[in-house]
Amino acid sequence: MQKLVKAVQPALIHNPNSRKNAQDSGRFLRMARRKMGDFCVSALNDSHLPAHLRELKSMGVDLIAISGGDGTVSACLTTIANVYYGTSLPAVAILPSGNTNLIAGDVGFGLHGEKAVDRLLRPEGLQSRVRAPIRLSWPDEGRLPVLGMFGGCTGYARAVRIAHSPNVLKFAPHDLAVFFTLFTSMASLLFRRSRHSWMGGDELSWAVNSDTSSRIEINRRSFLFMATALEKLSHGIWPFWNTDPAEKGFRFFDVRSFPKDLPNACFNLLRGQAPEWLRSHGDYVSAVARDMLLETDSEFVLDGEVFQAPASGRIRLEQGPAFRFVYV
Structure with a gap:
C-alpha cells in the first residue's frame, strides 16, 4: 500500500449509459463538469475513448477516475494502456455506477457523488493498491487484445x-x-x-x-x-x-x-x-x-463482455501492465 505524495492532475471519464448514471438524469455529470471543467469527459461508447484519452494525456493527466461498471473499467484500462504506452501509466480511481461493479469491490475509490469528485480534486494522501489486469488476446486472429479483471x-x-x-x-x-x-x-x-x-x-x-x-x-x-x-x-x-x-x-x-x-x-x-x-x-x-x-x-x-470463440479455438491469457488504483 502506498500514498500519493506528489501533486497530480485528476480527470474523470463518465459513461452516461452505465446503470446508475443513466438513472440520475445527468446530475452527476453536470456537477463534475462544473467542478472539473475540461478534465471531465463523457464517453458515449468505447470508440470515443482513444481520442478522449489522448487529449487528457496531452493535458498532463496522471489520475483518471472512471464512472461506470466493469465493462467501462475494462475498456478504459485497455485504452489507457495503449495511449500511455511507453510512459508511466496514470493512477486509476473506480467510481462504480454500472450493472456489475465487481472490480470496485476490490479496488474501488470508496466515495461516491460530489464527495468523490471533491476528494479527487485534492488527491494528496490517497492510498493505492496495485493490480495487473489479465490481457486477453487471440494468437491466430487480428483482434486487438483487451484488458480485464x-x-x-x-x-x-x-x-x-x-x-x-x-x-x-x-x-x-x-x-x-x-x-x-x-x-x-x-x-x-x-x-x-x-x-x-x-x-x-x-x-x-x-x-x-x-x-x-x-x-x-x-x-x-x-x-x-x-x-x-x-x-x-x-x-x-x-x-x-x-x-x-x-x-x-x-x-x-x-x-x-x-x-x-x-x-x-x-x-x-x-x-x-x-x-x-x-x-x-x-x-x-x-x-x-x-x-x-x-x-x-x-x-x-x-468483465461482462462476451467474445466469440475464434475459428482456431486458441485464446491467450497473460498478466498485463500494473495499474495503481487509488482509494480513500
Whole structure:
C-alpha cells in the first residue's frame, strides 16, 4: 500500500449509459463538469475513448477516475494502456455506477457523488493498491487484445448469457449479477433436461509455464473455467487457491466435466474456503499463471463482455501492465 505524495492532475471519464448514471438524469455529470471543467469527459461508447484519452494525456493527466461498471473499467484500462504506452501509466480511481461493479469491490475509490469528485480534486494522501489486469488476446486472429479483471469460459460463459437476458438484468443488483451466474450454473443441475448439457461442459485444453514448478497441461472437457486479477470478491466468495504463495500472476480455476463432490466443493468455495481434500481433488484445479494458452470451442467473457470463440479455438491469457488504483 502506498500514498500519493506528489501533486497530480485528476480527470474523470463518465459513461452516461452505465446503470446508475443513466438513472440520475445527468446530475452527476453536470456537477463534475462544473467542478472539473475540461478534465471531465463523457464517453458515449468505447470508440470515443482513444481520442478522449489522448487529449487528457496531452493535458498532463496522471489520475483518471472512471464512472461506470466493469465493462467501462475494462475498456478504459485497455485504452489507457495503449495511449500511455511507453510512459508511466496514470493512477486509476473506480467510481462504480454500472450493472456489475465487481472490480470496485476490490479496488474501488470508496466515495461516491460530489464527495468523490471533491476528494479527487485534492488527491494528496490517497492510498493505492496495485493490480495487473489479465490481457486477453487471440494468437491466430487480428483482434486487438483487451484488458480485464475477471473472466471465464465454458459454464461461466453459459451462465453469463443467461444473466444478460433482459428479464434478469431488470432485477440484477450491481455486483450480485456475477454471483447469479455462479448460482445459475449450480441450479441448472436440478433439472434433468439441462443437467447433462451443463455437466458435460465444453472442450477446453490449457497449458501454463510456471515460474516455480514444471509446465502444467490439461486436455479435457470443462464444466467451469474462471480467471481473475482481483484479490477479493464480494460476500466472501473466493473460488481460487494458490499452492505456492511466492508465485505471481493471475489466478484461475478449472472444474472438469461431470465433477465429483460438486455440492461440497461449492459449499466451501462460496465461503472462500479450500480444504485440503479439494486442493488435491483431480476434478478441481486452481493455480497462478502469468501466461496461459487455452484452446476451446466456448465463448470467453471478460468483465461482462462476451467474445466469440475464434475459428482456431486458441485464446491467450497473460498478466498485463500494473495499474495503481487509488482509494480513500
